[in-house]
Amino acid sequence: MLTIIFVVLLIYSNTFNAPFVFDDVTTIVDNTSIGDPYNYLPPRANRDIGYLTFSMNYQLNGLDVSGYHVVNLLIHMLNAGLVYYLVSLTFLTPSLSPL
Numbered sequence: 001m002l003t004i005i006f007v008v009l010l011i012y013s014n015t016f017n018a019p020f021v022f023d024d025v026t027t028i029v030d031n032t033s034i035g036d037p038y039n040y041l042p043p044r045a046n047r048d049i050g051y052l053t054f055s056m057n058y059q060l061n062g063l064d065v066s067g068y069h070v071v072n073l074l075i076h077m078l079n080a081g082l083v084y085y086l087v088s089l090t091f092l093t094p095s096l097s098p099l
Contacts, residue, residue, distance in 0.1 A: 004080045
C-alpha cells in the first residue's frame with residue numbers, strides 16, 4: 001500500500017498548481033448550480049457524485065484549483081487501495097492459491 005501511495009503521489013505531484021483544463025471550465029467554473037451541494041442530493045444522474053464533490057470543494061475553496069486536485073488525488077489513492085485489496089482477495093481464493 002505504501003508503494004501505491006508513493007506512486008500516486010509521484011504521478012500527481014505536478015498537478016496541484018495546474019489550471020482548470022478541458023471540461024473543467026464548463027463543469028466547475030461556469031456551472032452556476034455548483035454553489036449549492038443540495039442540487040446533487042440525493043444523487044439522480046450519472047455524474048452527481050462527482051458534481052457533489054465539486055460542490056463541496058467549491059464551498060471550502062471557491063475556485064482555488066489546488067483543493068480540487070487534492071480531493072482528486074485522495075479519490076485516486078482510495079481507488080488504488082481498493083483495487084489492490086480486491087486483487088489480494090482474488091489471489092486468496094482456493095482455485096488461485098498455487099499462483
